[in-house]
Amino acid sequence: MNLTDFDDEVDELLFQQLLGGDTTATATAASDRDDRDDRDGDSLAALDDDIAATHAAIAAALQAEEDERHAELHMPLPTSPHAAAVAAAPTATAPTTATGDDIELHHELKAPAPPRAPPARVMRALVWFRRDLRVHDNLALLAALRRPGMAVVPLYIVHRPKIMLCGVNRFQFLIESVSGLSEALAARDARLLVARGDAEDVLARVLPAWGITHLFFDGVTEPFAIARDDRVRALAERLGVVVETTSGCTLYDLQAVIARNHGRAPKTYTSFLKAIATFPPPPRPLDAPERLPAPEWLPSELFQQVRDYWSDPARATADVAAQVEGLAGPEQQFTLPEVTEFGFEPAEHHSFIYGGESIALGILNEYCKNEGRVIKFEKPKTSPAETRPSASTTSLSPYLYFGCLSPRTFYHRVREIQERHKKASSAPPVSLDGQLLWREFFHCSGRANPYFDKMEENPVCLQIDWRWHAVPASEDALSDDERLARAQFEAWKEGQTGYPWIDAIMLQLKQEGWMHHLARHSVACFLTRGDLYISWVRGLEVFQERLIDHDWCINAGNWLWLSSSAFFSAYFRVYSPSTFGKKWDPEGKFIRKYLPQLRKMPVKYIYEPWKAPMTVQRAAGCLIGKDYPFPIVDHKIALKRCMAGMKASYAQRVYGTSPLEHIGRTVHAKRHRDSDSDTSDDAHDGQY
DNA sequence: AGGACCGTTGCGCCT
DNA sequence: CAGGCGCAACGGTCC
Numbered sequence: 152m153n154l155t156d157f158d159d160e161v162d163e164l165l166f167q168q169l170l171g172g173d174t175t176a177t178a179t180a181a182s183d184r185d186d187r188d189d190r191d192g193d194s195l196a197a198l199d200d201d202i203a204a205t206h207a208a209i210a211a212a213l214q215a216e217e218d219e220r221h222a223e224l225h226m227p228l229p230t231s232p233h234a235a236a237v238a239a240a241p242t243a244t245a246p247t248t249a250t251g252d253d254i255e256l257h258h259e260l261k262a263p264a265p266p267r268a269p270p271a272r273v274m275r276a277l278v279w280f281r282r283d284l285r286v287h288d289n290l291a292l293l294a295a296l297r298r299p300g301m302a303v304v305p306l307y308i309v310h311r312p313k314i315m316l317c318g319v320n321r322f323q324f325l326i327e328s329v330s331g332l333s334e335a336l337a338a339r340d341a342r343l344l345v346a347r348g349d350a351e352d353v354l355a356r357v358l359p360a361w362g363i364t365h366l367f368f369d370g371v372t373e374p375f376a377i378a379r380d381d382r383v384r385a386l387a388e389r390l391g392v393v394v395e396t397t398s399g400c401t402l403y404d405l406q407a408v409i410a411r412n413h414g415r416a417p418k419t420y421t422s423f424l425k426a427i428a429t430f431p432p433p434p435r436p437l438d439a440p441e442r443l444p445a446p447e448w449l450p451s452e453l454f455q456q457v458r459d460y461w462s463d464p465a466r467a468t469a470d471v472a473a474q475v476e477g478l479a480g481p482e483q484q485f486t487l488p489e490v491t492e493f494g495f496e497p498a499e500h501h502s503f504i505y506g507g508e509s510i511a512l513g514i515l516n517e518y519c520k521n522e523g524r525v526i527k528f529e530k531p532k533t534s535p536a537e538t539r540p541s542a543s544t545t546s547l548s549p550y551l552y553f554g555c556l557s558p559r560t561f562y563h564r565v566r567e568i569q570e571r572h573k574k575a576s577s578a579p580p581v582s583l584d585g586q587l588l589w590r591e592f593f594h595c596s597g598r599a600n601p602y603f604d605k606m607e608e609n610p611v612c613l614q615i616d617w618r619w620h621a622v623p624a625s626e627d628a629l630s631d632d633e634r635l636a637r638a639q640f641e642a643w644k645e646g647q648t649g650y651p652w653i654d655a656i657m658l659q660l661k662q663e664g665w666m667h668h669l670a671r672h673s674v675a676c677f678l679t680r681g682d683l684y685i686s687w688v689r690g691l692e693v694f695q696e697r698l699i700d701h702d703w704c705i706n707a708g709n710w711l712w713l714s715s716s717a718f719f720s721a722y723f724r725v726y727s728p729s730t731f732g733k734k735w736d737p738e739g740k741f742i743r744k745y746l747p748q749l750r751k752m753p754v755k756y757i758y759e760p761w762k763a764p765m766t767v768q769r770a771a772g773c774l775i776g777k778d779y780p781f782p783i784v785d786h787k788i789a790l791k792r793c794m795a796g797m798k799a800s801y802a803q804r805v806y807g808t809s810p811l812e813h814i815g816r817t818v819h820a821k822r823h824r825d826s827d828s829d830t831s832d833d834a835h836d837g838q839y
Numbered sequence: 840a841g842g843a844c845c846g847t848t849g850c851g852c853c854t
Numbered sequence: 855c856a857g858g859c860g861c862a863a864c865g866g867t868c869c
Contacts, residue, residue, distance in 0.1 A: 419846070419866060531848030580847040589847080669848065676849095720864035724849040731849080801864065 275302040275361065279354070279368040280343070281554075283399055284328040285508040286335045288436035288557035290397035291369040296440050303444050304361060304453075305336055305343045308350045311493040314375060315703070316696035319495040320664030321549075324506040324699045328553050330487050331507030341443035344450060344485035352474050354383055358390050360460035361453065366392050369399045369554070372594045373703050374601035402433035402558050402587065405595045416599040418611070418718065420580050423592045436560040454483040502663045503539065504549055504699050511550035512560075518545050519564055526572045529581040535656075535669035536736035538744050544667060545583075548700035551590065562587050590705060597704025602809055604707035606688060609807035611717040615800040617679070617686035639683050642783050643674070644693050646745075649775075649782035652732040652758055653677050655745040662745070664699035675713040676726040680797055682789040687714035715797060722797040728786055729758045748778045 276295040283289050284307075295303055307329050311317070333343040346353045358366065366387050370380065380396070387394045398404055408426050409416055417423035448456070461467060461475050479485045480492075490497060518541065519525055533543035540546035550556040565583045569576040579585030602608035606620065619636035623629050629637070642648050646657035656670040666674075671694070677683065678690045687710040694710070695701050708718070715722035732741065739757030743750045749760060751771040756763035761775045761782060768774050775781055 421846080422867075529847085533848095585847075672848075715864085718865090719846080720866095721846080721849085721862095722864075723862065726849065727851095730851095804865095 273302060273362065274298065274300060274364050275304065276365040276367055277304045277306055277358065277361070277363045279350075279366060280305065280307045280329075280332060281368060282371055282552065283369040283554035284332045285511075285555055285557060286332070286339070286439040287508070287512070288399065288560055289369070289439075289554075290399035290437070291367040291395075293437055293440065294395055294397055295365065295367040296443065298365070301365065301444070302447050303341065304363070304446075305341055305443070306346060306357070307332070307343060308346045308348065308353045309488060309493075310348055310350075311495075315701075316692055317701075318664070318696045319490055319498050320502050320504075320697065321699045321701060322490050322493065322495055323498065323501070324504060324549055324664070325553060326487065326490060327506030328508070328550075328555050329506075331509060331555065333487060335439070335508060336443065339440060339443045340445045342446045342450070344453065345480070345487050346478050346485060347480055347488065348474060348478055351379065351382060351386065353478060355386055356457055356461060356471075356475055356478060357453075358387060358392055360457040363390075363392055366394045368396055370396045371400055372405065372598045374598070399557065399559075400554060401591055401594055402562055403427050403430055403591055405591065405598045408591075408595055409599050416595040417592065420589070420592055423595065424579060424588070427588070427591070433559050433562055435563055436557050450479065450485040451483055453485065454479040500662065502665065502699060504546065504663065504665055506549070506553065506555065508550075508555045511547065511556040514541065514545065514547055514550070515556065515561060515564060517541070518547075519568060522568050522572065525565060525568045525583060526576040528583040529577050530586060530668065531581060533667070533669075534735040535667035535673065536732055536741035537667060538659075538741060540665065540667065546665065548702075549665075551587075552700050552702045558587060558590070590702075593702075593708035594704045596708055600809075601811065602807065603711075604688070604691060604703065605807070606686070606716070607807050608809050609711075609717075610809050612711060612807045613716045613800060614803070614805040614807060615714070615716060616796060617688075618684050619689055620686035636683070636685055639783050640678075640685050640689055642780070643678050643683060643685070643690075647780050647783075648677070648728075649761065649780040650677070650728040650786075651739070651742040651746055651749055651760060651779075653728050655742045658745040660694075660697050664697060666698075671709065672713055673726045673728070673731055675710060677728050679710075679714040680722050680793050681725040682728060682784050682786060682793065684789070684793050684796055687711070687716060720801070722801070723794060725790060725793075733758060746779070748773050 276298065278292050278295045280291075283291060286292065292305070295301065309325075309329065311322075329343070329345060333345070336343045346357065354366075357363070366383075368380070371377065384394050384396075407430070408423075411429060412422070412426045417426050457475055457478060461471050480488060530544075537543050547556055547561065551558060551561065562584060565587075569582070569584065576582065577585075579588050596611070597603045600609065600611065602610075606612050606614060606617075619633065619640050623633060639648075643653070643657065646654035646661065648654055648657075653674055656666055656674050659670070660666050660674075675687070675690055678685050679687045691706055691710045694706050695703075698706070711717035712719045732739075736742075738754055739749075739752075742757055743752075749757060749771075752760050752763065752773055753767060753771065756767060760768070760773065760779060763771070763775070765774075773779055
């Protein structure tokens with residue numbers, strides 16, 4: 152969420168209108184990133200903004216305080232020499248809490264309108280919630296609360312994602328999760344503000360208008376999101392706002408893991424395990440705060456402050472006015488939007504997955520009640536044909552992605568149970584804690600590679616001559632095979648392949664936004680190296696749009712894996728589209744649930760209904776070719792074609808080339824080892 | 840250096 | 855019937 156391309160126009164505006172000047176040292180603990188935004192140094196010298204000047208003074212005064220602090224939160228010590236990470240730390244003072252007054256009353260007493268500008272010399276924290284939609288073990292929130300006497304403004308910024316494809320199921324889940332967070336904060340005397348718009352635009356508007364002195368947020372993994380966060384950090388520093396980031400979205404400091412592994416993400420799970428074994432175990436989760444400081448202002452007052460600030464003749468432009476008006480939603484109350492306000496059609500039927508921290512913790516508790524199930528968990532033995540996931544797998548993945556559930560809470564709960572039954576417990580990679588480590592494994596790769604979800608630019612990705620990879624610009628330019636590939640892709644996407652096992656899974660994805668891990672494997676193999684020989688990138692896009700638990704790193708990692716483009720190379724191991732599901736569901740119950748037209752098909756033909764005699768089809772009320780499609784490919788023939796293509800691609804051994812230097816270095820080394828590969832890029836790759 | 844061994848999750852045929 | 859094995863043979867990692 153909130154990941155948009157940087158808007159140059161806004162940047163220009165900031166140059167002209169916001170404070171330039173010395174930035175305070177920020178306490179960043181997320182990583183050893185030292186590639187500071189290059190706009191930092193050359194901001195205009197016009198210090199025409201008294202508010203910002205006040206902020207700078209406050210920030211400078213806080214510097215001494217900052218220097219005394221040392222890392223105490225959950226941030227592993229940086230190992231890179233470039234690391235500038237110093238965690239904020241808490242001088243062990245209880246957060247200022249409300250006195251228990253009724254909030255409404257409190258606000259009424261505050262009326263009428265507040266001063267035009269917020270009073271100076273007040274420390275005011277903005278806690279920017281992103282993918283940490285929880286109050287338990289929320290490192291950014293707790294970091295803010297540990298500052299004595301600091302006012303706290305909790306903010307979520309929502310908009311329709313622009314970079315990520317996002318379907319209604321995931322957006323709905325997000326809204327529900329933000330709603331849950333809002334309730335959790337309300338129960339602690341606070342009020343979550345929900346702003347609308349591009350995150351950078353919104354922060355540029357509210358940080359100065361509200362007199363924010365400290366910005367807290369929890370870091371994420373995706374390179375494009377980190378770039379966005381770096382721009383926000385630069386913006387805040389120009390405003391004299393102290394920025395503190397935490398790393399609560401993963402168990403380990405993955406940047407440190409990459410550094411320990413000679414600057415490259417581990418390519419195998421075992422080497423990843425070895426790398427993390429040299430680090431201390433993930434810290435224990437922290438409890439939710441009991442109280443937050445009561446809000447200083449009503450939402451409408453906060454909106455008024457923004458409007459007043461930006462209607463100052465020195466700052467106002469038409470663009471700014473428009474951005475400010477849309478900021479707080481209807482009635483300017485910073486309320487939670489409905490999915491329809493972002494152009495989504497509401498889903499016909501709600502997925503069985505509902506968003507929110509309390510639901511996540513409930514699922515975790517319920518799952519862990521059955522300790523035998525926890526300790527014996529072996530992922531390859533769980534069933535891809537479950538219509539409700541909780542019987543075998545936990546279905547906690549979407550909650551992990553949005554941070555409704557802390558990975559540390561999940562990890563330590565599972566490890567405690569495993570420790571009590573040491574001998575009987577399964578172990579990574581197949582165990583439950585092993586699944587959390589797979590998440591870290593793929594996040595490592597994604598963290599190190601901005602082109603992880605691409606083929607040509609991706610150094611770890613074997614180049615394969617997939618069909619329907621580059622989509623021709625015009626209809627006229629399509630070859631016959633491209634037309635066929637497009638039709639086959641659409642059939643796959645909509646669950647119309649004629650293979651009930653594949654189609655039922657694709658319909659489950661569409662309706663529920665979720666599939667079992669092995670079900671994902673089945674359909675991914677079918678699309679790519681198993682049957683259709685269509686580009687994994689097309690499949691990745693469909694999963695990205697439709698999965699509630701979509702995670703950029705994990706999705707790309709698994710598509711690379713399944714298509715034998717990276718990590719996995721036994722391409723001749725192919726999932727059968729008609730027999731694989733039988734192992735878990737010989738009756739075809741799963742198929743019957745998602746494909747009602749096949750409900751009466753006898754067990755004998757449920758996985759291969761085209762083989763049913765006409766009399767059987769008539770009796771079942773399902774004529775193949777009319778009520779349910781014929782298979783779009785013959786598996787045996789399709790498989791032969793795939794094997795030939797894969798064999799040729801593996802013989803070529805051509806990998807992607809990153810436009811970035813530091814990734815190019817890796818390509819260079821790899822190419823060098825492969826004596827028979829094309830070395831024409833070496834001159835280019837060698838230039839640095 | 841180069842050979843051995845391993846790799847979360849296959850299939851199909853044999854006993 | 856569950857379990858073993860051949861399939862045809864990859865890249866990463868270790869020794």
